[in-house]
Amino acid sequence: MSTQQEFYEKLATAVNDLDEEQTAALAREAVEKGYDAWETIEQGLVAGVDRAGKLFDEEVYFIPELLIAADAMYAGLDILKPHVKRSGEAHKAKVVIGVIQGDTHDIGKNLVRLMLDVGGFEVIDLGRDVPPQTFVDRAKEVGAEIIAIGTLMTTTMEGMAEVIRILNQEGIREEFIVIIGGAPISQSYADKIGADGYGSKASHAVYLAKQLLEKRKEVAA
Amino acid sequence: MSTATRPVPKKDQLSSLERVVLALQYKKPDRVPVAPLVCGASRRVTGISYARWSQDAEAATASLVAAQDLIGFDGFLTLVDLSVEAEDFGQKLIFPENGTAYPDFDDQYLKSADDYDKIKRVDPTKTRRMKTVIDIVHGLAKARGQTVPVMGFVYGPLGVLSQIRGHAELFKDLIRHPARVLEAVQTINLTLIDYAVAQVRAGAHAIVIDPLYSSATILKKETWNRFEGPFVGAIADAVREAGAAVIVHNCGDGVYFDKVIENINPVGISHAYPAYGSKSWTEHAENWGKKVVTIGGVDPAQVGHVLSQEGVRELSREHIETFKVADGGFILSTGCEFPPHGNLLSAKTMVEAGRLYGQYE
Numbered sequence: 121m122s123t124q125q126e127f128y129e130k131l132a133t134a135v136n137d138l139d140e141e142q143t144a145a146l147a148r149e150a151v152e153k154g155y156d157a158w159e160t161i162e163q164g165l166v167a168g169v170d171r172a173g174k175l176f177d178e179e180v181y182f183i184p185e186l187l188i189a190a191d192a193m194y195a196g197l198d199i200l201k202p203h204v205k206r207s208g209e210a211h212k213a214k215v216v217i218g219v220i221q222g223d224t225h226d227i228g229k230n231l232v233r234l235m236l237d238v239g240g241f242e243v244i245d246l247g248r249d250v251p252p253q254t255f256v257d258r259a260k261e262v263g264a265e266i267i268a269i270g271t272l273m274t275t276t277m278e279g280m281a282e283v284i285r286i287l288n289q290e291g292i293r294e295e296f297i298v299i300i301g302g303a304p305i306s307q308s309y310a311d312k313i314g315a316d317g318y319g320s321k322a323s324h325a326v327y328l329a330k331q332l333l334e335k336r337k338e339v340a341a
Numbered sequence: 342m343s344t345a346t347r348p349v350p351k352k353d354q355l356s357s358l359e360r361v362v363l364a365l366q367y368k369k370p371d372r373v374p375v376a377p378l379v380c381g382a383s384r385r386v387t388g389i390s391y392a393r394w395s396q397d398a399e400a401a402t403a404s405l406v407a408a409q410d411l412i413g414f415d416g417f418l419t420l421v422d423l424s425v426e427a428e429d430f431g432q433k434l435i436f437p438e439n440g441t442a443y444p445d446f447d448d449q450y451l452k453s454a455d456d457y458d459k460i461k462r463v464d465p466t467k468t469r470r471m472k473t474v475i476d477i478v479h480g481l482a483k484a485r486g487q488t489v490p491v492m493g494f495v496y497g498p499l500g501v502l503s504q505i506r507g508h509a510e511l512f513k514d515l516i517r518h519p520a521r522v523l524e525a526v527q528t529i530n531l532t533l534i535d536y537a538v539a540q541v542r543a544g545a546h547a548i549v550i551d552p553l554y555s556s557a558t559i560l561k562k563e564t565w566n567r568f569e570g571p572f573v574g575a576i577a578d579a580v581r582e583a584g585a586a587v588i589v590h591n592c593g594d595g596v597y598f599d600k601v602i603e604n605i606n607p608v609g610i611s612h613a614y615p616a617y618g619s620k621s622w623t624e625h626a627e628n629w630g631k632k633v634v635t636i637g638g639v640d641p642a643q644v645g646h647v648l649s650q651e652g653v654r655e656l657s658r659e660h661i662e663t664f665k666v667a668d669g670g671f672i673l674s675t676g677c678e679f680p681p682h683g684n685l686l687s688a689k690t691m692v693e694a695g696r697l698y699g700q701y702e
Contacts, residue, residue, distance in 0.1 A: 138516070182561045184512040191513070222440040227509050248446070274642050274680035275381070275441045303594070304642040304677075312647050 124155060128163040131196070135168025136175070138188040140195050143168075147196035157203035165196045166238040173235070173323055183227060190234045213333055216259045217268040218246030220279035225272035228302060231322035232268060239326030241266075252282035259296055265336075266329055271302040280305075281313035288314075297332045301325070350696035356488040357415040358546070361672065365586065365608045365634050369669035373661050373699030374415040376636060376674040377644070377688040378611070381422070381441060381681035383408035391681070392436040395421055398473045402480030409489060412685065413692045416490040417481045418549060419474050419540070420590075420678055423496050426536070427504035429468035430460060430529065441681065444504045451506040454514050457521040460505070460528050465536035475536075475543045482544025490547065492588060493540030495576060497552040498529040499569040515560075515568060522568060530572040534579045547586040549611065550576055555601050556593030557617045562600055570604040577605045588636070592677035598629055609634035613641065613676035622663050630667035637676025638664065639691065644675060645683020653687045657694030669701065 121129070127150070134142040143165070150160040172189035175181040181189070215236055219229045226248040236243045244262050246254060259267050269280045280300050287293040299317040300310055310318035319328045354371035355363070363370040383404040384394035394401050405417055422442045428434050431450040436442045451457060465471035474494070481491045496504075502525055503511045514522050537548045552573045555565045577587040589601055590611040598616040601607070610633050615625035622638060629635065638660035644653050657673055664671035673695055679688055 179557065179561075182557075182564065183559050184515050184564070187509055187513050188516060222437060222443075224443050224446045225508065227512070230509070273441070274645060274678065275682065277642060277646065277680070278682055303592075304680075306640070306642065306647070308647050309642060 125163075127153075127155070128160065128167065131160065131164030132168035132171060135165055135189055135192045135196070136171040138172075138185060138192060140188070140192040143192040144195040144199060147199035151199065151203055156205075157200045158205065161197065161200050161204070165193045165200070169193045169234065169238050177323060186231060187227070190230065193234070193238075212240060212242040213266065213329070214242045214244060214262055214264040215266040215268055215329065216244045216246060216255060216262065216264040218250035218255060218270070219248035220269055220271045220276050220283075221249055221251045222276040222279065223271045223273050224248045228272060228322060229270040232270065232301065232319075232325045235322050235325045236268075236329065239329070241326075241329065252279050252286055255283045256286045256290065256292075260292070264296065265333060266297045266299060268299050268301075268325070268329075270300070271305070274304045277302070277304055277309065280315065284314050297329075297336060299325075299328055299332065348697055348700075350693065351700055353696070358488050358490050361415055361490045364669060364672055367631075367634070367668055367670040369701040372701060373664075373695045374672045375692045375695035375699075376416045376418070376611075376672050377412070377414055377679045377691050378418055378420070378641075378675050378677065379408050379412060379414060379679045379685070379688050380405075380418055380420045382679050382683060382685060382688070384681075385685065386411055390438045391440055392438050392442075395436060395442050396470075396473060398476035398480060401473075401477050402484065405477070405481060406484050408685075409485065412689045414688065415672070415692075416492055417485070418492045418494060419477050419481070419545075420494045420549070420551075421470075421474055421477070423500065423551075423553075424504050425470045425474055426496055426501045426529075426533065428470045429463055429465065430501070430505055430532075432505045446507055449505065449507050449510075454518045454521055457506075457518075457525040460502075460525045462528055462531045465532060465539050471536050471539075475539050478540045478545045479543040486544050486546070491545050493537065493543075493545035493548045493585075494590070495533050495537045495540075495548060495550050497550060497554070497569050497573050498526045498533055499565075499572075500551060500553045501529050501533070502526060503554075512560075515564060519568075526568060526572055530575060534576050537576050537580050538583045541580060541583040541585040545585055547588050547608075548576075548580045549588045549590045550580075550605060550607075551590045552601060552605070553591055553593055555591060555597050557595030557597065558593055562597045565597065566600050566604070570600055574604040577607065590636075598633070602633060607633065609636045609672065611636035611674060611676055613637060622660065626663050626666050630664060630670065634670040634672060635664060635667065636672040636674045638673055639675055641675035641677045641680055641683070644687045644691065645680030648687065650686060650690045653690040654694045654697070657691050658698040661694070661699045673699065
């Protein structure tokens, strides 16, 4: 293993060990050493979060650990992002994500955002308690390919249907892939409201989004 | 299943109270009790706003009674929202006209980990929101307490704290500042014990304790056991001491039944998913059906928003069949609050399914 590879391994371990300060310190060190920022993000930060995600799937880590791993990753990302050479970055599909109006539980949404971030998407986070019309307006404004909507509550799930209703009403439904998720949501509910996809776990989000984008390309071709 | 093959519903032989009390003791009543947990949805029966339903005890009581008259469910649950206790500790809330009240997460009462000592014990009988719930319990007990079980509700101390600090921040504090969190949990719990006992004194037959984070989708079992297990256990002890039964409610996925039972020893657990370690309801019924009464089975979102009435009837029948192994210790329920905007007819259909398919010999 080269010195640089060892460094990335150290960075990944810092994220996976939930060490925010060490992650930030190593990110600064990477900049000082002149390491490629994008490579450092991918092989250090993203690798660390991937490991934390695997530990989450294996029930070694739970929500608190994953949240701190995410904090660590974002601490490093804040330092490295300004140094990324744009030309080295491939085109990223844009995802507009948010928690539907009336619901402020955003941990699940934040985990999906994290997964999509590290999975190669450009994520536009609308936050929580987002009105249906705002999802549509922002998706149009940024030229998003995907609209991702979450809710934890049975009280607010109908707002997801409202987003699709607005898209249909404006005659732009086919321009966006709509994916939904959250504790009360099921595939049958997604089918009922006409969403394109449903994910039962945050870790499924990247696979689902990529699969739907591929399907869309095939249809277009 | 066509209507032609459906059995004929028999007339109820027992009151709801008698039915539920027997079921909670694994004694077969006339039929499977049905509790679709119609709470906020009841406001639509009387046509009032959610904001009023949440804050006006008299109006909420009238709505719940009217909903019971309409639907015929076998128990009242005073789950108003999960922010009741939080407001009385100082958290600012938002009351939408047509939705559940929730904390203003942009204005948390505990803005940093240094703020935990702002949490002080309060007297629930002198507060705004907890007192409202106590009054609802009193109103229901007076109106229907002779025939319909009245179940009070207390959100666990860690849940209450998450409403005051913010969920994500609290979860991170469990790792970064465990001692401060524990101290706040302890203080909150003193109030919750008083609150639970006040509801019993107001006429509740049982208190439903919600340890929401005793779920594998959120916390490690040991973490929950450290930060909430013994505290909710103390609430349970106080409730039993005051003369009421203890029930647990947790609509999270993968509830740690072993630790919940060890700490709380409830007569029943209301839950929306099979217990941690059980892959299906059938497996759950086999593993836990005879150890603690299951209150649940049917998916609330499916019942309220997706299924036809025939679908609701069939889903209910399937769960009644699955829980026959429990020898009478089963209450058909949504295991989570009935969707406030869901089809109320579906709640009535669940009760009808109990009469059709849940008759005991």
